[in-house]
Amino acid sequence: MTPATGGDISGRGTRLAAAGLLLAVQVVAGSLASVTGARAEDRLPACRVVAPQTWQGAEIQWIGRCNSGLAEGLGVAIARFNGQPQERFFGSVAAGKVVEGVIELPGGYRPMRFKGDAPLPLDERNQIIAVFRVASAAAQAARDRRRAAGDMPAAREFDDAAERLANQMD
Amino acid sequence: MPTQLSGSVGSGGMNVRSDVITVQTLLTQKGQRPGTADGICGQRTIAAIRAFQAGFMRMPDGLINVGGLTWQRLNSGGAGAPGAPTGPTPPSAAPGSPEFARSMTTTVPRPAPGTFNVGLTAVSNRWMRENFGMPRETFSQDCQAVTNAVLKRNVARESVGPFTVEGLRPAISSLKQVFAEIATSQPDLYRLMGTAGMLCCRYQRGSTTAISNHSWGTAIDLKINGVLDTRGDNRVQVGLTLIAPIFNRYGWYWGAMFGTEDAMHFEASQSLAQSFKQQFA
Numbered sequence: 001m002t003p004a005t006g007g008d009i010s011g012r013g014t015r016l017a018a019a020g021l022l023l024a025v026q027v028v029a030g031s032l033a034s035v036t037g038a039r040a041e042d043r044l045p046a047c048r049v050v051a052p053q054t055w056q057g058a059e060i061q062w063i064g065r066c067n068s069g070l071a072e073g074l075g076v077a078i079a080r081f082n083g084q085p086q087e088r089f090f091g092s093v094a095a096g097k098v099v100e101g102v103i104e105l106p107g108g109y110r111p112m113r114f115k116g117d118a119p120l121p122l123d124e125r126n127q128i129i130a131v132f133r134v135a136s137a138a139a140q141a142a143r144d145r146r147r148a149a150g151d152m153p154a155a156r157e158f159d160d161a162a163e164r165l166a167n168q169m170d
Numbered sequence: 171m172p173t174q175l176s177g178s179v180g181s182g183g184m185n186v187r188s189d190v191i192t193v194q195t196l197l198t199q200k201g202q203r204p205g206t207a208d209g210i211c212g213q214r215t216i217a218a219i220r221a222f223q224a225g226f227m228r229m230p231d232g233l234i235n236v237g238g239l240t241w242q243r244l245n246s247g248g249a250g251a252p253g254a255p256t257g258p259t260p261p262s263a264a265p266g267s268p269e270f271a272r273s274m275t276t277t278v279p280r281p282a283p284g285t286f287n288v289g290l291t292a293v294s295n296r297w298m299r300e301n302f303g304m305p306r307e308t309f310s311q312d313c314q315a316v317t318n319a320v321l322k323r324n325v326a327r328e329s330v331g332p333f334t335v336e337g338l339r340p341a342i343s344s345l346k347q348v349f350a351e352i353a354t355s356q357p358d359l360y361r362l363m364g365t366a367g368m369l370c371c372r373y374q375r376g377s378t379t380a381i382s383n384h385s386w387g388t389a390i391d392l393k394i395n396g397v398l399d400t401r402g403d404n405r406v407q408v409g410l411t412l413i414a415p416i417f418n419r420y421g422w423y424w425g426a427m428f429g430t431e432d433a434m435h436f437e438a439s440q441s442l443a444q445s446f447k448q449q450f451a
Contacts, residue, residue, distance in 0.1 A: 106229075107275030107407055108397040108434075111366075123333065125367025125384070125391075126313040168401050169366070169391075170375045170382070 047071055050097045055079045063142045070096035074141040090135035090165060102135035102165060109168060129169045136165040175241060180219045181232035185211040193234060196244045197222060203285060217279045224276045224408040265358035271395040274359055274409035280426050280433065286414055290439040292423045295380050297440065301447065305371045305385045313370035324450050325369065325387055332360055337368035337387035340446035341438055348420050352413050359409050366391035366398055388446065389437035399433040406433035
């Protein structure tokens with residue numbers, strides 16, 4: 001995963017960037033604004049998610065299930081940089097590693113899919129449509145968690161995000 | 171031409187008329203499109219400021235402060251964007267650098283109506299059905315193959331330069347010309363170009379009647395450095411504003427001007443699609 005510094009996960013430029021750049025980042029406690037949808041109960045200190053190298057140094061939070069200390073299933077990973085716009089990953093994770101999903105950047109969306117630690121080419125439209133479906137479902141999963149926690153503003157924000165992701169490839 | 175401003179210009183600025191005229195004039199000289207230098211700081215002027223800032227700022231704010239970075243850049247000698255008078259100034263970041271790639275996916279407000287797609291008419295579902303027939307009999311939410319015999323005979327999978335696509339053969343031929351021109355006029359941006367697909371027979375989301383304009387292989391979605399412009403946010407990637415004039419010249423309609431902004435999307439206009447039909451095998 002290389003969301004910000006020029007690797008194209010789905011194309012030729014990415015492959016050189018991706019495989020060796022994964023970095024396990026521990027989910028840390030923090031104080032993200034409520035617009036990110038993150039709350040204290042999500043910031044489990046023992047839950048880990050594999051993050052892009054470009055997220056190194058960022059405060060990262062996982063909103064989703066945690067299994068044996070590793071992020072699992074559909075959810076949202078949120079990165080915040082000092083003084084920089086945050087980035088979010090919407091998608092599926094298995095044993096802490098990204099399977100597929102979309103990174104939301106200031107300039108748009110970067111769809112991505114992995115097999116093990118290796119990024120897969122994502123040039124076929126059907127594949128990209130499928131990845132955006134997963135991303136939308138991940139946003140809905142985060143919405144449901146926030147709604148269950150009574151955080152309606154964050155739930156609404158994730159609901160909007162789910163809609164935007166679902167409509168992207170129309 | 172004055173070399174100093176008396177006050178700030180742009181979004182939330184003081185916008186003294188003489189200052190605004192100065193800025194509008196300089197923006198035009200730099201290849202931007204603020205409209206007539208009338209001293210009124212409207213949306214078009216602010217959009218031009220943002221587009222100009224996108225070349226060197228991560229977060230363009232549409233405001234020029236007295237003596238600030240934007241003013242220094244604007245007031246420096248030399249015209250920007252030589253040979254590309256219809257698009258924003260290319261960024262100053264080194265070609266091939268991560269900063270350059272980021273600058274190409276920085277977003278600016280979508281252009282004002284009438285600034286792109288001039289003289290082009292977008293196709294509708296009905297128009298495509300009447301002129302090309304249904305590409306297949308049944309549809310779903312996923313891409314499926316063309317079954318219409320005439321269309322199928324004219325589907326090809328070929329490189330258009332920076333990537334390979336599957337689409338209607340005459341449309342691919344046109345795209346080869348478009349990307350050849352992009353390679354010449356925007357070579358560094360050309361190397362960042364990718365696609366999210368061209369031919370894809372399927373329903374529009376949530377519909378069981380309207381089908382995607384990708385169903386005929388005459389539309390394409392583009393990504394820059396692997397990033398797709400967010401649909402419907404009324405902002406567009408700077409890189410797309412640089413290549414849209416080229417697409418327009420070859421008869422491709424830019425989706426940034428749709429009712430729901432879709433800046434990553436380009437499709438054959440009515441006149442271009444008509445010409446495709448005449449090239450059918």
